[in-house]
Amino acid sequence: MILKRALIAIAACLVPSCEFERCPELDGVWTMIQHCDESYIGERITVHQSGCAVSMAIESANFAGDVASDGDIELQGTVAGREMECDGDAGEDLISMRCRFLDSADICVVIFDR
Numbered sequence: 761m762i763l764k765r766a767l768i769a770i771a772a773c774l775v776p777s778c779e780f781e782r783c784p785e786l787d788g789v790w791t792m793i794q795h796c797d798e799s800y801i802g803e804r805i806t807v808h809q810s811g812c813a814v815s816m817a818i819e820s821a822n823f824a825g826d827v828a829s830d831g832d833i834e835l836q837g838t839v840a841g842r843e844m845e846c847d848g849d850a851g852e853d854l855i856s857m858r859c860r861f862l863d864s865a866d867i868c869v870v871i872f873d874r
Contacts, residue, residue, distance in 0.1 A: 783812040790874060855873075
């Protein structure tokens with residue numbers, strides 16, 4: 761019965777209007793090209809990805825979150841013990857995010873490229 765349902769679901773997706781969610785491929789090494797703290801510019805960071813879940817870490821900062829099929833990215837993490845959230849756009853060659861500490865309204869634009 762389960763196999764029959766799975767085959768029906770697969771067959772239903774053979775029509776052109778059916779698409780599986782596919783996220784941008786972000787796994788790999790990126791270079792920070794913009795940050796409000798200029799000392800981070802040029803830093804290399806490794807992004808790990810499993811499906812649409814992504815994570816990254818640099819020095820005392822760790823982030824994890826999700827990227828959607830349309831490239832919307834949302835990350836949460838800590839920097840030197842302070843909680844931060846980031847959102848923005850991600851593609852296979854550029855990640856652009858707006859980040860802010862949860863205890864502050866200040867926005868920091870962070871951009872990575874390959």
